[in-house]
Amino acid sequence: MQTSDVRPEIRPDVRLVPARAEHLDVWLEIRAGATSRRLLPLEEVPRESLLRRLSESSSDILDLQATSFRWMVESEGRIIGTVSARELSRFHGRVEVGYMLAEGSLGRGLGTRAVALLLERLYTIPSLHHIWLTTTVANLASQGVARKLGFRLEGVLRGHCIVQGERMDQQVWGLLRPEWEARRGELSLEPPRR
Numbered sequence: 193m194q195t196s197d198v199r200p201e202i203r204p205d206v207r208l209v210p211a212r213a214e215h216l217d218v219w220l221e222i223r224a225g226a227t228s229r230r231l232l233p234l235e236e237v238p239r240e241s242l243l244r245r246l247s248e249s250s251s252d253i254l255d256l257q258a259t260s261f262r263w264m265v266e267s268e269g270r271i272i273g274t275v276s277a278r279e280l281s282r283f284h285g286r287v288e289v290g291y292m293l294a295e296g297s298l299g300r301g302l303g304t305r306a307v308a309l310l311l312e313r314l315y316t317i318p319s320l321h322h323i324w325l326t327t328t329v330a331n332l333a334s335q336g337v338a339r340k341l342g343f344r345l346e347g348v349l350r351g352h353c354i355v356q357g358e359r360m361d362q363q364v365w366g367l368l369r370p371e372w373e374a375r376r377g378e379l380s381l382e383p384p385r386r
């Protein structure tokens with residue numbers, strides 16, 4: 193067996209970089225991707241609101257005042273997506289995550305790897321126990337990422353959102369710290385050797 197046959201998720205060169213105001217245009221482009229528009233309950237948000245979100249999110253996991261975080265996903269020197277965490281409760285030990293890749297970067301394992309890096313970073317917060325996310329029932333790629341990373345389906349919010357005019361069910365997926373600790377050992381989080 194060749195090395196490249198082992199653990200395919202280790203191959204993509206993916207890293208998380210701090211999200212800054214200068215990423216606004218690329219973030220808008222990513223949000224405009226056909227797959228995101230087809231599958232995500234995205235509201236039309238003015239540029240200024242997204243800019244505010246960028247400035248209000250932290251990219252410093254050690255920032256004790258932060259309750260929302262955002263990083264951009266970089267691969268081969270290009271920004272190809274974004275990952276985020278919001279409504280962190282240090283008291284309850286929970287946070288909701290989100291992720292989105294550019295249209296040209298889908299289906300190559302990059303999403304799994306980027307979200308794994310996000311989880312790794314978030315679980316450095318000592319009190320964090322439960323990481324959760326929602327995804328529409330039609331979004332098989334998002335469900336695939338969640339499943340691969342050890343999330344479990346926790347429930348369905350019926351008729352919870354509207355995507356392109358259609359009311360849809362939304363799934364809730366959750367991951368507990370011990371489940372991540374068991375799963376992370378099976379994934380390699382280091383960048384590939386050149």
Ligand SMILES: CC(C)(COP(=O)(O)OP(=O)(O)OC[C@H]1O[C@@H](n2cnc3c(N)ncnc32)[C@H](O)[C@@H]1OP(=O)(O)O)[C@@H](O)C(=O)NCCC(=O)NCCS
Nearest residue numbers: 291292293298299300301302303304327332333334336337
């Ligand atoms: C969701 C998203 C981040 C997943 O990242 P990705 O790089 O495309 O997905 P991966 O290649 O890592 O695939 C992970 C798993 O999902 C499954 N999967 C991926 N694309 C799929 C598709 N189009 N249909 C069905 N399953 C799919 C595969 O089973 C894969 O597992 P495998 O490698 O064992 O086959 C990405 O597709 C994306 O940004 N989509 C648009 C925005 C979005 O949906 N964000 C999530 C909101 S909840």
